Amino acid sequence: MSLSISLSVNGVAREVALDDPRVTLLDLLRERLDLTGTKKGCDRGQCGACTVLLDGRRINACLALAASCDGAAVLTIEGLAQGDTLHPVQAAFIAHDGLQCGFCTPGQIMSAVGLLREAQTGDDPERVREAMSGNLCRCGAYAGITEAILDAQRQLAAPDHAEAA
Amino acid sequence: MNYIIPQSELKVVGTRPVRPDGVDKVTGRATFGADMTLAGMIWGKMLRSPHAHARIVAIDTSRALALPGVRAVVTAADFPDIASEEAFVGEGPMNFRDLSRNCLARDKVLYEGHAVAAVAAASQSVAEAALDLIDVTYEVLPHVIDVEAAMAAGAPILHEDMFTVGIEPKPTKPSNIAKRVAFAKGDAEAGFREADVIVEGRYTTQPVHQAYIEPHACLAQVAADGQAHIYSSTQGQFMVRAYCAKVLGWEIADIRSYPMEIGGGFGGKTLVYLEPVALALARKAGRPVKMVMTREEVFRASGPTSGAVIEVKIGARRDGSIVAAREVLKYQAGAFAGSPIGPGCMCGFAMYDLPNVDVVGYDVVSNRPKVAAYRAPGAPITSFAVESAMDDLARKLKIDPLALREMNGARDGSKTHYGVTHRDIGFLATLEAARSHPHYSAPLKPGQGRGVACGFWFNIGGESSGAVHVNEDGSISVVSGNPDIGGSRASMAMMAAEVLGVPIEHVRPIVGDTASIGFSHLTGGSRVTFATGMAVTQAAERVVDQLKQRAAQIWEIPAEAVEWKDGKAYPAGLNAGAFEPLSLAQIALKAGRTGGPISSEVTLNAQGAGPGFGCHICDVEVDSETGHVKILRYTAVQDVGKAIHPSYVEGQIQGGAAQGIGWALNEEYIYDKDGKMENAGFLDYRVPVASDLPLIEAVMVEVPNPRHPFGVRGVGEVPIVPPMAAVANAIRAATGLRMPDLPISPPKLRAALDAASGAKAA
Numbered sequence: 001m002s003l004s005i006s007l008s009v010n011g012v013a014r015e016v017a018l019d020d021p022r023v024t025l026l027d028l029l030r031e032r033l034d035l036t037g038t039k040k041g042c043d044r045g046q047c048g049a050c051t052v053l054l055d056g057r058r059i060n061a062c063l064a065l066a067a068s069c070d071g072a073a074v075l076t077i078e079g080l081a082q083g084d085t086l087h088p089v090q091a092a093f094i095a096h097d098g099l100q101c102g103f104c105t106p107g108q109i110m111s112a113v114g115l116l117r118e119a120q121t122g123d124d125p126e127r128v129r130e131a132m133s134g135n136l137c138r139c140g141a142y143a144g145i146t147e148a149i150l151d152a153q154r155q156l157a158a159p160d161h162a163e164a165a
Numbered sequence: 166m167n168y169i170i171p172q173s174e175l176k177v178v179g180t181r182p183v184r185p186d187g188v189d190k191v192t193g194r195a196t197f198g199a200d201m202t203l204a205g206m207i208w209g210k211m212l213r214s215p216h217a218h219a220r221i222v223a224i225d226t227s228r229a230l231a232l233p234g235v236r237a238v239v240t241a242a243d244f245p246d247i248a249s250e251e252a253f254v255g256e257g258p259m260n261f262r263d264l265s266r267n268c269l270a271r272d273k274v275l276y277e278g279h280a281v282a283a284v285a286a287a288s289q290s291v292a293e294a295a296l297d298l299i300d301v302t303y304e305v306l307p308h309v310i311d312v313e314a315a316m317a318a319g320a321p322i323l324h325e326d327m328f329t330v331g332i333e334p335k336p337t338k339p340s341n342i343a344k345r346v347a348f349a350k351g352d353a354e355a356g357f358r359e360a361d362v363i364v365e366g367r368y369t370t371q372p373v374h375q376a377y378i379e380p381h382a383c384l385a386q387v388a389a390d391g392q393a394h395i396y397s398s399t400q401g402q403f404m405v406r407a408y409c410a411k412v413l414g415w416e417i418a419d420i421r422s423y424p425m426e427i428g429g430g431f432g433g434k435t436l437v438y439l440e441p442v443a444l445a446l447a448r449k450a451g452r453p454v455k456m457v458m459t460r461e462e463v464f465r466a467s468g469p470t471s472g473a474v475i476e477v478k479i480g481a482r483r484d485g486s487i488v489a490a491r492e493v494l495k496y497q498a499g500a501f502a503g504s505p506i507g508p509g510c511m512c513g514f515a516m517y518d519l520p521n522v523d524v525v526g527y528d529v530v531s532n533r534p535k536v537a538a539y540r541a542p543g544a545p546i547t548s549f550a551v552e553s554a555m556d557d558l559a560r561k562l563k564i565d566p567l568a569l570r571e572m573n574g575a576r577d578g579s580k581t582h583y584g585v586t587h588r589d590i591g592f593l594a595t596l597e598a599a600r601s602h603p604h605y606s607a608p609l610k611p612g613q614g615r616g617v618a619c620g621f622w623f624n625i626g627g628e629s630s631g632a633v634h635v636n637e638d639g640s641i642s643v644v645s646g647n648p649d650i651g652g653s654r655a656s657m658a659m660m661a662a663e664v665l666g667v668p669i670e671h672v673r674p675i676v677g678d679t680a681s682i683g684f685s686h687l688t689g690g691s692r693v694t695f696a697t698g699m700a701v702t703q704a705a706e707r708v709v710d711q712l713k714q715r716a717a718q719i720w721e722i723p724a725e726a727v728e729w730k731d732g733k734a735y736p737a738g739l740n741a742g743a744f745e746p747l748s749l750a751q752i753a754l755k756a757g758r759t760g761g762p763i764s765s766e767v768t769l770n771a772q773g774a775g776p777g778f779g780c781h782i783c784d785v786e787v788d789s790e791t792g793h794v795k796i797l798r799y800t801a802v803q804d805v806g807k808a809i810h811p812s813y814v815e816g817q818i819q820g821g822a823a824q825g826i827g828w829a830l831n832e833e834y835i836y837d838k839d840g841k842m843e844n845a846g847f848l849d850y851r852v853p854v855a856s857d858l859p860l861i862e863a864v865m866v867e868v869p870n871p872r873h874p875f876g877v878r879g880v881g882e883v884p885i886v887p888p889m890a891a892v893a894n895a896i897r898a899a900t901g902l903r904m905p906d907l908p909i910s911p912p913k914l915r916a917a918l919d920a921a922s923g924a925k926a927a
Contacts, residue, residue: 099190102191
């Protein structure tokens with residue numbers, strides 16, 4: 001049985017015929033749309049490496065059925081930069097060493113972008129850490145990640161970035 | 166040449182340029198093990214044992230092979246049955262028979278999750294369906310999980326041909342004790358008789374997993390003529406090539422191994438699990454085969470580090486001078502011999518100058534996954550015990566714990582109990598930096614406690630290759646044979662840029678595959694910035710010599726009359742002639758007309774790695790209701806020799822400390838009575854998350870290692886050694902309780918607090 005879905009991925013309309021209704025959004029992105037930037041660390045929603053934005057909200061792509069994303073807009077790490085210009089969160093992760101091996105990084109960054117849109121933490125590092133605790137980093141780059149998010153938040157709040165936020 | 170000079174005279178080394186791997190990693194472009202695809206690729210999956218210990222009576226693959234879409238099935242019968250042969254590779258010994266039998270079980274399965282057979286099929290779902298159609302007949306055997314139970318008489322024996330090595334006379338009965346090792350210095354018995362104060366303790370630690378977020382992954386391709394390509398997430402492309410060749414019985418030259426970007430290794434990717442199996446499947450199927458472990462497989466079937474039982478006894482005079490020390494260590498190896506018992510026996514007391522030492526260690530097999538290296542293998546376990554005992558000793562003597570360590574600390578000329586004499590070490594400087602750090606004297610609130618603990622790691626050198634190529638446009642390519650797990654691309658590029666006198670932006674570091682660069686030992690032992698850095702530095706120096714020669718040729722003067730400074734050739738003095746300086750780019754442009762490409766590859770076996778020492782300070786607060794420990798403040802001081810890129814070094818120190826805190830408070834393998842792991846997932850095996858940790862402050866002490874051109878010491882492993890004892894000592898200070906069993910998880914600590922208050926009430 002084939003199931004056809006249409007969704008927007010990084011602003012591009014995609015039509016996908018699913019031969020198996022059990023395919024997750026993560027496998028759809030990685031195996032069928034060649035978007036391997038989204039990582040599979042556990043496939044159980046426990047590590048956060050597959051975090052993407054679904055209609056603007058951060059989710060674990062491994063826990064979402066692709067079929068349930070019909071009509072939705074998905075934003076992955078590949079769709080974040082504007083051409084050669086990095087998103088402020090991406091640039092801040094580099095500037096503050098918010099990564100080592102880089103495997104959890106796409107998930108961390110997408111989670112951070114979602115977090116900043118939620119606008120719940122203010123400039124309290126404790127609340128940022130709490131809100132980022134679904135994204136594991138075994139290299140232990142948490143200090144840099146927290147600094148990067150707070151810095152990106154400041155930059156996005158600046159007048160010249162107001163529309164990007 | 167030697168570049169151990171003041172920081173003010175260095176232009177690149179010691180600064181913090183933008184990381185060369187940054188953009189790829191923040192845009193999702195970095196290609197990790199599972200991200201690679203090849204045309205016609207199919208999927209491989211592994212069938213694993215449901216039993217902790219069982220004899221394989223029969224394997225019938227016919228039903229699986231008949232499933233449409235299945236291209237190949239392999240079992241141990243498809244591999245040569247190789248003889249027991251031990252080689253020393255990377256950080257420890259490797260027995261290739263054991264390695265082969267760990268990749269695919271032969272005769273017996275030795276732990277739950279042990280690989281039994283593998284299939285390759287057109288899709289992941291077909292491959293999974295095929296696994297259910299492989300019929301394995303098992304004869305279940307009694308199993309043993311606990312290390313001391315495995316040592317006891319009458320325990321189920323894993324290997325009928327294992328007789329304890331290191332015991333005289335040679336035992337006649339097989340045992341789960343693979344090896345007994347012993348180190349002695351002076352006369353410990355006599356030493357203890359001189360002691361005014363003695364502390365003793367028995368400590369246990371649980372196996373913990375490296376828990377890299379990227380599961381093991383590889384992609385294998387084998388052509389009809391046997392030429393093979395293997396792309397994998399590994400700490401050593403040359404290791405993958407050699408191990409696969411050994412396990413498959415192929416020639417090394419027939420395999421080309423490509424290291425992909427690695428999503429964490431921490432020692433756990435220093436051996437092969439999937440690669441030989443994927444190659445065998447690819448050969449049989451005639452198609453490229455990708456294999457990726459699930460998280461469950463990573464926990465159940467790839468190596469954690471040992472759990473252990475350690476007994477420690479330390480005796481001192483009333484003034485604090487230690488007169489004798491004794492340690493007995495029992496390390497779990499998992500299903501095959503080879504726990505890090507050797508380093509375990511050495512590292513605990515390596516930091517101290519002790520007259521009398523007696524250490525005995527046992528390497529013990531049991532029905533658990535074979536252990537793999539994990540950051541300073543063996544050292545954190547032994548140091549948890551010794552540094553806890555040192556804290557007890559300081560309390561008993563009423564001496565400041567850092568003062569006690571300073572008094573007994575190893576210094577230049579101190580001879581260790583394993584025979585090595587320390588030279589050019591920075592332990593005392595590290596202790597001094599910890600003692601004078603504001604954290605150490607900051608006030609604590611009631612209910613809070615502060616602990617300190619130290620750690621040591623040898624660091625290693627070894628065989629490495631590094632190449633520096635001057636490209637036609639004057640840009641520079643630096644190629645190394647070591648996967649970058651801690652920032653080595655940055656440090657290689659920076660050392661080359663410093664020697665060449667060019668801006669770092671013009672230097673592009675690359676990790677080569679096995680056909681692109683000379684042999685290099687794997688990335689481990691904190692060896693790369695030291696050993697491979699030495700090769701790259703020498704290659705850059707040879708390139709400078711060539712650049713001077715080319716300039717001399719262009720100017721038609723002798724090469725000795727050319728000087729290289731700030732990336733340009735200058736005539737050396739007035740007698741050499743009056744020439745405008747030639748930049749590297751100008752010389753590169755004329756390379757074809759002055760003798761051809763300018764490049765150099767240096768291969769070497771680096772000796773003289775400098776050991777590293779760390780001292781950590783930890784403040785905690787304990788919730789007496791729940792037993793939860795909150796880390797309030799954490800400072801990690803370490804002698805790093807010379808920080809090439811300080812941000813990466815700080816990252817290594819913070820990361821090691823974070824992992825050690827997880828080891829101390831939460832991480833453990835939990836087994837049921839059938840020998841099955843109960844917590845093979847991140848929900849139940851809890852690694853530290855962002856909200857668990859405070860800002861970990863990394864303090865770098867730089868006592869240069871004179872045997873490296875820039876003074877480098879390895880830095881990546883030392884920081885995981887002190888945390889367990891630092892945390893336990895802080896808990897001791899906060900609660901009065903000595904917690905000798907890891908992890909100090911909330912239920913365990915609450916039970917101890919309840920018992921203590923009950924005892925007080927009664």
